[in-house]
Amino acid sequence: MVLRNYLQNETIPHNLSTIVQEIAVCCIEIGEKVERAALDNYQGLVTSSSINSSGDEQKKLDVISNDIMMKALIGTGYCSTLLSEEDDHAVIVQEPNSETCMVAFDPLDGSSNIDCNCCIGTIFSIYEDTDPTQILDNRIRRSGNEVVCAGYVLYGPATELVLTFTGKGVRKFTLDRKLGCFVDTGILDIRDKKKKIYSINEGNSPLWLDDMKQYIEQYRDPKQKYTQRWIGSMVADVHRTLLYGGMFCYPVDEKNIHGKLRILYECFPMAKILEEAGGKAILGHMSTQRILDIVPTEIHQRVPVLLGSSMEVDKYEEILAKM
Ligand code: AFP
Numbered sequence: 072m073v074l075r076n077y078l079q080n081e082t083i084p085h086n087l088s089t090i091v092q093e094i095a096v097c098c099i100e101i102g103e104k105v106e107r108a109a110l111d112n113y114q115g116l117v118t119s120s121s122i123n124s125s126g127d128e129q130k131k132l133d134v135i136s137n138d139i140m141m142k143a144l145i146g147t148g149y150c151s152t153l154l155s156e157e158d159d160h161a162v163i164v165q166e167p168n169s170e171t172c173m174v175a176f177d178p179l180d181g182s183s184n185i186d187c188n189c190c191i192g193t194i195f196s197i198y199e200d201t202d203p204t205q206i207l208d209n210r211i212r213r214s215g216n217e218v219v220c221a222g223y224v225l226y227g228p229a230t231e232l233v234l235t236f237t238g239k240g241v242r243k244f245t246l247d248r249k250l251g252c253f254v255d256t257g258i259l260d261i262r263d264k265k266k267k268i269y270s271i272n273e274g275n276s277p278l279w280l281d282d283m284k285q286y287i288e289q290y291r292d293p294k295q296k297y298t299q300r301w302i303g304s305m306v307a308d309v310h311r312t313l314l315y316g317g318m319f320c321y322p323v324d325e326k327n328i329h330g331k332l333r334i335l336y337e338c339f340p341m342a343k344i345l346e347e348a349g350g351k352a353i354l355g356h357m358s359t360q361r362i363l364d365i366v367p368t369e370i371h372q373r374v375p376v377l378l379g380s381s382m383e384v385d386k387y388e389e390i391l392a393k394m
Pocket residue numbers: 127128179180181182183184272303304305306308321331332
């Protein structure tokens with residue numbers, strides 16, 4: 072079944088379905104650019120001192136991907152507000168009406184992996200945004216529980232789209248380049264995934280706080296038989312977690328005092344996907360608060376995140392209960 076038919080079968084409203092199909096088309100184009108980066112001189116930074124709104128170095132492909140997404144989303148006619156990792160401020164497309172949505176996205180996450188040809192991805196979340204009286208600040212100040220659709224596209228050996236709508240579970244689609252569209256390749260449910268993998272940047276371990284040090288210590292115990300994996304692309308590390316099981320964590324540490332990952336276009340979409348797939352996503356910084364219960368106050372706000380199978384996230388909750 073191709074993406075379009077899936078959206079029809081699930082009776083996804085026309086506005087949402089149009090936005091998702093446009094994102095899918097954008098990601099086919101971004102994937103082609105990623106594949107041709109070395110051939111077409113898309114590798115490297117925009118300029119030697121390019122820094123984006125989140126304080127990250129801005130790569131040529133970050134800018135190209137953002138332009139592709141912005142143009143296409145504006146073209147749907149159903150977007151009122153667009154929030155991108157690459158732009159300092161929200162892009163106001165039109166006044167909200169009964170059919171409009173707000174889309175938050177990271178057009179190319181993990182972009183420090185571009186030049187070494189490792190996995191990278193696009194992440195997005197969609198909210199209904201229908202109230203014309205709502206000022207911009209309040210459009211952002213909504214908890215992740217209001218996300219109606221979330222997804223990501225992984226540019227790996229295959230290009231894969233992972234998608235969820237509230238209450239409909241998580242579905243994986245794989246790009247068939249011969250057909251030129253995404254084809255359904257199965258339901259993702261983390262509850263039956265049991266691989267013993269923990270995913271965290273161990274290089275930061277001297278900077279972790281006590282709760283994280285105690286939590287991770289149990290995974291290092293050889294008797295527990297865990298293995299550590301860290302690609303350094305959230306999309307790739309979370310994708311593996313969803314497919315194999317385990318946990319993914321980017322905690323607060325002495326360098327990243329609010330965590331590193333951005334709530335609106337990294338943590339909310341991934342938390343929504345994990346919960347819909349039967350897993351958990353919490354703050355994991357002296358707190359077991361659900362990521363989706365947080366109400367952001369800024370577009371580029373960072374938060375710590377711990378997500379994965381319930382079994383692994385519960386281990387953090389047990390450590391915290393003993394502290
Ligand atoms: P880049 O987009 O700068 O490569 O950052 C990727 C990222 O935001 C996220 O995708 C990774 O999980 C995380 O940062 C990796 O962080 P480390 O640099 O600490 O490995």
